[in-house]
Amino acid sequence: MANETKKVITLMCERSVDVSGVLGADGSVSGVDGLHVIKIPCSGMAQPLMIEAALKQGASGVVVCGCQIGDCYYREGNKMIRERLLGNRPPMLKKATDRRRVLALWLSRPQKDRFLAETKEFVKFCAELPAPEPAAPAAKPTPKPAAVASAPGETEVKKPESEKTPAEKAEKAITEAKVIDAAEPKVAGEVVDPAKVDNTKTVVPASEDSNDKDVKVVVDTPPIPEGRGSLDTTDGTSSETKSE
Amino acid sequence: MSAYHQLIKSGNQLFLAFEDITNKIMTSKYNPLYYHGALPQFYLWVLYLSGLLLFAYYIPTVDNAYLSKGLINAWTSVEYINDKIPFGAVVRGIHRYAGDAMVITILLHAIRVWFTDRYRQYRWLQWFSGIVLFLMVLFIGQTGYYLVWDERSLALTRMTVSAFEGLPLVGSFLKGWFLNGDTISNYTMSNYLFIHIGLSFSLLFGLWIHYVRMTRPVMTPPPAINYVLMALVLAFTFIFPITSGKMASLNGLPPNGFEMDWFFLAPYALLNSVPVGMYWLLMVGLTVGVCLLPMPWAFLIKQEPVHAAEVVLNKCVGCNLCYLDCPYQAIEMVPAPANSRFKLLATVMPYRCSGCGVCVGACAFDAIDLPDIPDADVQAQIKKIMEAK
Numbered sequence: 001m002a003n004e005t006k007k008v009i010t011l012m013c014e015r016s017v018d019v020s021g022v023l024g025a026d027g028s029v030s031g032v033d034g035l036h037v038i039k040i041p042c043s044g045m046a047q048p049l050m051i052e053a054a055l056k057q058g059a060s061g062v063v064v065c066g067c068q069i070g071d072c073y074y075r076e077g078n079k080m081i082r083e084r085l086l087g088n089r090p091p092m093l094k095k096a097t098d099r100r101r102v103l104a105l106w107l108s109r110p111q112k113d114r115f116l117a118e119t120k121e122f123v124k125f126c127a128e129l130p131a132p133e134p135a136a137p138a139a140k141p142t143p144k145p146a147a148v149a150s151a152p153g154e155t156e157v158k159k160p161e162s163e164k165t166p167a168e169k170a171e172k173a174i175t176e177a178k179v180i181d182a183a184e185p186k187v188a189g190e191v192v193d194p195a196k197v198d199n200t201k202t203v204v205p206a207s208e209d210s211n212d213k214d215v216k217v218v219v220d221t222p223p224i225p226e227g228r229g230s231l232d233t234t235d236g237t238s239s240e241t242k243s244e
Numbered sequence: 245m246s247a248y249h250q251l252i253k254s255g256n257q258l259f260l261a262f263e264d265i266t267n268k269i270m271t272s273k274y275n276p277l278y279y280h281g282a283l284p285q286f287y288l289w290v291l292y293l294s295g296l297l298l299f300a301y302y303i304p305t306v307d308n309a310y311l312s313k314g315l316i317n318a319w320t321s322v323e324y325i326n327d328k329i330p331f332g333a334v335v336r337g338i339h340r341y342a343g344d345a346m347v348i349t350i351l352l353h354a355i356r357v358w359f360t361d362r363y364r365q366y367r368w369l370q371w372f373s374g375i376v377l378f379l380m381v382l383f384i385g386q387t388g389y390y391l392v393w394d395e396r397s398l399a400l401t402r403m404t405v406s407a408f409e410g411l412p413l414v415g416s417f418l419k420g421w422f423l424n425g426d427t428i429s430n431y432t433m434s435n436y437l438f439i440h441i442g443l444s445f446s447l448l449f450g451l452w453i454h455y456v457r458m459t460r461p462v463m464t465p466p467p468a469i470n471y472v473l474m475a476l477v478l479a480f481t482f483i484f485p486i487t488s489g490k491m492a493s494l495n496g497l498p499p500n501g502f503e504m505d506w507f508f509l510a511p512y513a514l515l516n517s518v519p520v521g522m523y524w525l526l527m528v529g530l531t532v533g534v535c536l537l538p539m540p541w542a543f544l545i546k547q548e549p550v551h552a553a554e555v556v557l558n559k560c561v562g563c564n565l566c567y568l569d570c571p572y573q574a575i576e577m578v579p580a581p582a583n584s585r586f587k588l589l590a591t592v593m594p595y596r597c598s599g600c601g602v603c604v605g606a607c608a609f610d611a612i613d614l615p616d617i618p619d620a621d622v623q624a625q626i627k628k629i630m631e632a633k
Binding site: 007009041073075090091 | 260264275460602607619622
């Protein structure tokens with residue numbers, strides 16, 4: 001029972017690995033137990049929401065499979081989803097999701113063997129991961145333990161070991177951040193020193209500064225006469241050359 | 245499956261196999277096949293720069309332009325660049341071989357785009373402008389051959405004039421434009437130089453049209469590839485140095501043949517073997533035929549229509565994310581209707597949409613959908629798989 005429920009969902013680009021030979025009608029892949037494929041037109045269509053939903057519903061892992069980076073048929077789809085998974089592009093994977101359970105593969109059409117090998121390993125890896133649902137208890141923290149503790153005792157014992165540490169760390173980090181935030185205005189309020197505030201917080205651009213102190217250049221030359229002017233009455237040089 | 249589809253399919257498989265090898269050698273990050281559009285663009289910059297250096301010493305005349313002791317014309321100025329200017333021969337070689345390389349990379353780009361089926365439908369403008377750009381590049385390259393003013397240049401000029409004369413109605417006008425007068429004169433050379441440089445810069449306008457429907461076009465290969473491309477050109481420059489033929493003489497016997505350069509002068513080989521009328525028919529027919537390749541009605545090819553993405557109007561919050569991520573500039577942000585809570589509303593231009601669904605992935609509000617595969621459908625599939633047993 002335990003092995004059967006552990007499913008890995010693959011969000012696969014239609015144009016990446018050609019799995020038509022091993023793909024069942026219901027999306028299962030022959031040769032890799034527990035792997036299910038959902039085809040989408042481009043890996044760029046995969047929403048982080050979909051990945052989170054799959055994990056929330058009890059999938060032990062999610063694979064995103066797109067074409068080779070640089071070779072998206074639609075130009076940029078695989079780059080987009082990669083950046084979203086890495087957290088560099090706006091609708092990104094929530095930080096609370098267990099990154100160990102998400103695998104991205106960038107494979108071209110003939111790389112079926114590589115796909116099967118990688119996913120096989122990943123399914124095995126996900127099955128061995130301790131907590132079956134890391135996201136669920138974090139979302140609903142308090143009410144569960146009393147009610148559930150009776151039925152699946154073994155899994156409940158395992159959960160806290162793996163989860164408490166990151167959760168506690170996160171809480172600590174949040175509290176620390178709050179402390180810092182709270183501390184700053186107090187310090188600023190106590191020490192009312194305008195010079196210090198200026199040095200630390202606002203940086204005056206050098207150019208602005210120097211502009212103010214710029215020495216004005218005073219031009220002290222006679223104005224240029226309009227028109228040609230008279231040739232004879234200038235310096236005398238022209239008349240000299242004429243005479244010579 | 246028709247023969248055409250079979251050809252495309254086998255071409256695609258060929259590229260996939262080739263890609264696999266190149267990926268193994270240089271990883272996908274440095275695979276030149278993933279920058280095929282940026283390769284000619286790189287060579288274009290090389291050509292601009294080397295051309296600028298040559299322009300400094302080139303004199304576009306047939307005979308003495310400026311009074312001096314010896315003969316000074318286009319040919320002698322090219323010889324001067326070649327022999328007297330430090331690295332002049334190298335710059336000349338770079339200019340010539342970068343041109344050849346540009347034609348090769350453009351052909352690679354076009355063939356790859358064709359075989360990987362990336363030229364149709366929402367990409368027809370890129371294909372069309374690409375053909376026009378390629379013709380411009382060919383003509384610019386040919387004018388480069390006239391500028392050297394050796395015997396080959398004279399032969400090419402005469403062949404071009406005879407080709408223009410063969411055209412009805414516009415023939416005499418084109419001849420006059422091409423020679424900048426009735427005969428070959430100093431004005432002819434300055435016209436060649438103007439065509440060569442002026443048309444080169446109008447390539448930039450064509451490239452703007454080529455890129456305008458693409459968000460973030462890939463224009464620069466990684467530096468490592470640039471070094472290799474430059475090294476290839478330099479290698480050819482030193483191994484096979486460029487030399488001019490004999491100086492063209494307008495009074496002597498006409499040259500009875502010239503050294504062929506297949507990258508730029510292939511049309512002249514055609515012109516040499518068929519009558520003039522036939523030549524123009526073939527050239528225009530070929531160009532129009534290639535331009536019409538993305539139009540399915542022209543070749544009776546069946547293709548599935550694109551199902552453009554659709555915005556769910558009451559869900560869109562106007563956050564710009566789909567607009568920023570769309571690879572084809574198909575999404576436009578318009579002011580939201582007056583009763584909306586938000587300022588902007590996304591709208592899809594269906595003629596630009598490829599139906600790839602990147603916007604679906606970009607939307608955190610489920611406000612944009614592909615009509616054939618809605619994201620709710622994917623969610624339902626996930627649910628179905630998870631609930632089965």
